[in-house]
Amino acid sequence: MNDLPRTPSPRRIAYDVLAAVRESDAYANLLLPVRLERSGLSSADAALATELTYGTLRMQGYYDAVIRIAAHREIDQIEPAVRDVLRLGAHQLLSMRVPSHAAVNETVSVAAQALGRGRVGFVNGVLRGIARTKPDTWRERVLADAGTRDEAIAELGSHPVWIVRALRQSLTAERRPGTDVEAELEALLEADNAAPRVNLVALPGGEGVPEGAEPDPYSPYGFTLSGDPFRHVRDSGGWVRVQDEGSQLAALALIAARPVRSGERWLDLCAGPGGKAALLGAEARRGGATLVANEIVPTRAGLVRNAVAPLGDAVEVVEGDGRGIPAEHSGEFDRVLLDAPCTGLGALRRRPESRWRKHPRDVAELTRLQASLIDAAVDALRSGGILAYVTCSPHLGETRIAVAEALKRHPGVLEELPTQEILQGAVKTPLDLAGDPAQVQLWPHRHNTDAMFIALLRKA
Numbered sequence: 001m002n003d004l005p006r007t008p009s010p011r012r013i014a015y016d017v018l019a020a021v022r023e024s025d026a027y028a029n030l031l032l033p034v035r036l037e038r039s040g041l042s043s044a045d046a047a048l049a050t051e052l053t054y055g056t057l058r059m060q061g062y063y064d065a066v067i068r069i070a071a072h073r074e075i076d077q078i079e080p081a082v083r084d085v086l087r088l089g090a091h092q093l094l095s096m097r098v099p100s101h102a103a104v105n106e107t108v109s110v111a112a113q114a115l116g117r118g119r120v121g122f123v124n125g126v127l128r129g130i131a132r133t134k135p136d137t138w139r140e141r142v143l144a145d146a147g148t149r150d151e152a153i154a155e156l157g158s159h160p161v162w163i164v165r166a167l168r169q170s171l172t173a174e175r176r177p178g179t180d181v182e183a184e185l186e187a188l189l190e191a192d193n194a195a196p197r198v199n200l201v202a203l204p205g206g207e208g209v210p211e212g213a214e215p216d217p218y219s220p221y222g223f224t225l226s227g228d229p230f231r232h233v234r235d236s237g238g239w240v241r242v243q244d245e246g247s248q249l250a251a252l253a254l255i256a257a258r259p260v261r262s263g264e265r266w267l268d269l270c271a272g273p274g275g276k277a278a279l280l281g282a283e284a285r286r287g288g289a290t291l292v293a294n295e296i297v298p299t300r301a302g303l304v305r306n307a308v309a310p311l312g313d314a315v316e317v318v319e320g321d322g323r324g325i326p327a328e329h330s331g332e333f334d335r336v337l338l339d340a341p342c343t344g345l346g347a348l349r350r351r352p353e354s355r356w357r358k359h360p361r362d363v364a365e366l367t368r369l370q371a372s373l374i375d376a377a378v379d380a381l382r383s384g385g386i387l388a389y390v391t392c393s394p395h396l397g398e399t400r401i402a403v404a405e406a407l408k409r410h411p412g413v414l415e416e417l418p419t420q421e422i423l424q425g426a427v428k429t430p431l432d433l434a435g436d437p438a439q440v441q442l443w444p445h446r447h448n449t450d451a452m453f454i455a456l457l458r459k460a
Contacts (some may be wrong), residue, residue: 007039007040007041008039008041009045009106009109009110010041010045010046010048010049010052011049011052011088011106011107011109011110012110012113012114013032013035013036013039013041013049013053014049014052014053014056014088015084015085015088015110015114016035016114017031017032017035017053018053018056018057018084018087018088019081019084019114021057021353022080022084025357027351027353028053028054028057028351028352028353029350029351032049032050032053035049036049036050051096051195052088052091052092054195054352055091055095055096055195056087056088056090056091057352057353057356058158058192058193058349058352059091059094059095059158059193060087060158060352060356061154061155061157061158061159061160061356062094062142062155062156062157062158063086063087063090063091063094063158064083064087064155065142065145065146065155066090066094066130066138066141066142067083067086067087067090067126067130068145069141069142069145070126070129070130071086071122071126071129079119081114081115082111082115082119082122082123085107085110085111085114085115085119085123086123086126086127088107088110089103089104089107089123089126089127089130090127090130092106092107093127093130093131093135094130094135094138095135100131103127103131104124104127104128104131107123107127108120108123108124108127111123111124139156142155142156143156150164150165153185153186153189157186157189157190157192157193158189158193159189159192159348159355160355160356160358162359162360163345163348163355163358164185164189166345166394166395166396167185167188167189167345167394168181168182168185169396170394170395170396170399170441171184171185171188173396173400173435174434174435174441175434175435176434176435179434184445187445188443188444188445190445191349191443191444191445191448192348192349192352192355192444193349193352194349195349196244196349196350196444196448197224198224198225198229198230198242199216199222199223199224199242199243199244199245200213200222200223200224200225200229200232200233200240200241200242200243201219201221201222201223201240201241201242201243201248201275201278201279202221202222202223202236202239202240203221203238203239203240203241203278203279203282203310203311204221204279204282204283204286205239205282205285205286205311206236206239206240206282206310207236207239209221209223210223210225210232210240212225213225214226215428216245216248216428217245217428217429217448218245218249218427218428218429218431218447218449219245219248219249219252219427219428220427220428221248221279222243222245222248229242230242237310238306238307238309238310239310241275241278241307242275243275243278243279244347244350244449244450244452245447245448245449246346246392246442246447246449246450246451246452247275247276247392247450247452248279249423249426249427249440249442249449249452249454250276250337250339250388250390250452250454251276251279251280251283251337251388252279252423252426252427253388253419253422253423253426253440253454253456254280254335254337254386254388254456255280255283255426256422256423256425256426257335257386257388257417257422257456258386260283260284260286260287260288260289261287261288261289261334262287262288262289263288263289264284264287264288264289264290264334264335265289265290265292265332265333265334266280266284266289266290266291266292266333266334266335266336266337267291267292267294267325267329267332267333267335267336267337267377267380268280268291268292268293268294268336268337268339269294269322269325269336269337269338269339269373269376269377269380270294270295270296270322270338270339270340270341270373271293271294271295271300271301271304271317271339272295272296272297272300272301272303272304273300273303273304273307274293274300274303274304274305274306274307274308275307276337276339276390277291277293277304277307277308277315278307278308278311280337281293281308281311281314281315282311282314284314284315285311285312285314285315289314289334290313290314290315290316291308291314291315291316292315292316292318292329292333293308293315293316293317293318294317294318294319294320294322294325295317295318295319296319296320296321296322298319301317301318301319304317305317322338322373322376322377323372323373323375323376324376325376325379325380326376326379326380329380330379330380331379331380331381331382331383332380332382333380333381333382333385334381334382334384334385334386335385335386335387335388336377336380336381336385336386336387336388337388337390338373338374338377338387338388338389338390339390339391339392340366340369340370340373340374340389340390340391340398340402341366341369341370341373342366342370342391342392342393342395342398343358343362343363343366343393343395343398344358344392344393345358345392345393345394345395345451346391346392346393346394346442346450346451346452346453347392347450347451349444349450350450363395363397363398364397366398367397367398367401367402370391370398370402371402371405371406371409374387374389374402374406375406375409375410377389378406378410378413378414378459381459382459383459383460384458384459384460385458385459386417386456386457386458386459387414387456387457387458387459388454388455388456388457389402389403389406389453389454389455389456389457390452390453390454390455391452391453392450392451392452392453393451393453394441394443394451394453398453399439399441399453399455400436400439403416403439403455403457406457407457412460413459413460414457414458414459414460415457415458415460416438416455416456416457416458417438417456417457417458418437418438418456419437419438419439419440419454419455419456420433420437420438420439420440421437422456423440423454431447432446432447438455438456439453439454439455440452440453440454440455441453442454
């Protein structure tokens with residue numbers, strides 16, 4: 001019963017990926033392409049498997065609320081593997097243009113293959129119950145069944161409650177004039193649940209943005225392509241890479257902080273997997289500077305080496321704990337990028353499963369690490385050197401509070417730079433920015449980027 005069919009269906013592939021994400025903390029964006037390549041599916045069926053996988057992961061919280069009502073039992077009382085199948089079916093019934101009978105029958109078939117006949121009756125009954133009610137009515141039922149207002153927002157927007165509250169706090173902290181924070185929060189959750197296009201970067205010094213591409217609105221090097229963007233990446237010899245526009249802007253902010261002088265030494269303190277290091281290295285190479293890219297995890301250091309391979313000796317890749325860098329390189333660097341390990345709440349649209357893996361307790365541990373890395377970065381800077389503190393998270397503990405605490409730990413040593421003004425001078429069209437002029441917070445719903453935080457600091 002549990003053997004894969006010779007040619008697996010899109011639904012079976014999606015189920016297998018969902019199960020692997022749950023059972024072994026696999027990442028869908030790494031596992032799904034491998035499964036699709038091995039499957040021999042047509043492009044249309046591969047696209048269906050992709051939508052089923054990512055759509056189910058994004059809206060898992062909402063589908064769990066629907067399943068809870070339809071099954072008349074709490075979601076944790078349903079066997080995990082059965083939950084995976086029910087979520088897969090719910091996505092087809094509530095968010096896709098799949099005929100109800102096809103969604104139910106095909107998903108029940110997956111249940112029979114993957115779980116055995118004993119669970120088919122329950123799966124069939126719950127899915128038919130979901131199918132009997134219109135999607136809009138289900139939203140009303142979930143809203144009525146939720147407990148607190150935040151729980152209702154979290155279930156309808158398919159985010160954990162603690163993340164909803166953290167995002168609201170960050171939006172509120174901007175004190176954006178005339179803004180309805182609750183309306184912005186709803187727009188942000190919707191943006192997190194929308195599939196983003198694959199964004200690319202053409203490293204400076206290469207052939208540039210190809211003809212027929214759609215240039216990014218802000219980055220001079222970013223673009224999107226219709227069709228298969230990965231083919232262009234494979235054919236570029238390393239000069240074109242996948243990189244979110246927000247990540248590009250984080251690197252460009254450090255580059256634009258002042259003119260590049262020949263002979264400068266730059267450091268990317270936590271360089272893996274190498275996207276920002278590649279862009280920094282390309283700009284360093286053009287300006288006669290050199291970059292040291294440090295990464296603690298050997299496999300990720302290998303990814304960095306691959307990313308910077310076209311740049312030759314302009315980039316040196318080293319392996320080590322960034323907190324120990326000053327022991328060898330104290331006061332050596334003119335610029336330091338600290339893309340700090342963080343909760344990753346800014347990239348939930350690209351890694352939807354991560355929202356279900358994170359916990360509030362993660363923030364405290366990460367902020368301690370971020371503080372240690374900031375201190376190491378300050379020690380590694382020359383006098384007058386510039387630090388770009390970057391996180392792919394809008395959580396206040398990892399952004400504004402982290403910077404405020406760093407300034408307290410280094411009085412008279414660290415000073416803030418006008419980060420918003422500097423970044424505005426590096427982009428093609430003005431960014432819609434709010435909050436402290438010394439800090440930049442990007443947002444999926446405003447800028448169509450990951451929610452990157454950027455603060456430029458100078459060692460006085």
